[in-house]
Amino acid sequence: MRAVVSVIGKDMVGILAKVSVECEKANMNVLEVSQTLLQDMFAMIMLIDITKGNTSLSDFAQHMEEVGKKEGLIIHVMHEDIFNSMHKI
Numbered sequence: 647m648r649a650v651v652s653v654i655g656k657d658m659v660g661i662l663a664k665v666s667v668e669c670e671k672a673n674m675n676v677l678e679v680s681q682t683l684l685q686d687m688f689a690m691i692m693l694i695d696i697t698k699g700n701t702s703l704s705d706f707a708q709h710m711e712e713v714g715k716k717e718g719l720i721i722h723v724m725h726e727d728i729f730n731s732m733h734k735i
Contacts, residue, residue, distance in 0.1 A: 648677065648726040649696045649703060651710065655719035657688040665692065665721070668713055673700045693726070 653665055662681065669676055674694045681690035696703055707723035714721030 647696050649674070649694050649706075650724055650726055650729040651690075651692040651694060652722045653688070653690040653692075653714070653719055655688055655714070655717070657683055657686050658718075661688055661717075661719065662690065664713070664717060665690070665710075668710060669694055672706050672709075673698050674706065696725075 651665065651669075653661060655661070662679065666676055669692075674696050675698075676692055676694050678693040679690065680692075681688065683689075696706075699706065701709075703723065703725060710721045710723050713719075
């Protein structure tokens with residue numbers, strides 16, 4: 647099973663590292679990362695493997711939202727199936 651993590655916020659040093667560390671703590675492996683800068687705004691999408699996670703996806707998503715607020719970022723986590731369903735026409 648996989649999930650999508652999106653991160654948006656003002657660019658600063660260490661965003662990728664901070665999000666990756668939280669994935670590692672939850673035993674969720676980062677499979678793919680796409681990131682870009684739009685002037686001073688940072689945007690990233692990560693695909694993570696949640697199969698061996700040590701917490702529920704719901705708890706992880708809530709934790710990541712809290713991490714985002716602390717860091718001045720918007721972080722959303724959703725199951726890949728929901729992400730794919732949202733983007734089908």
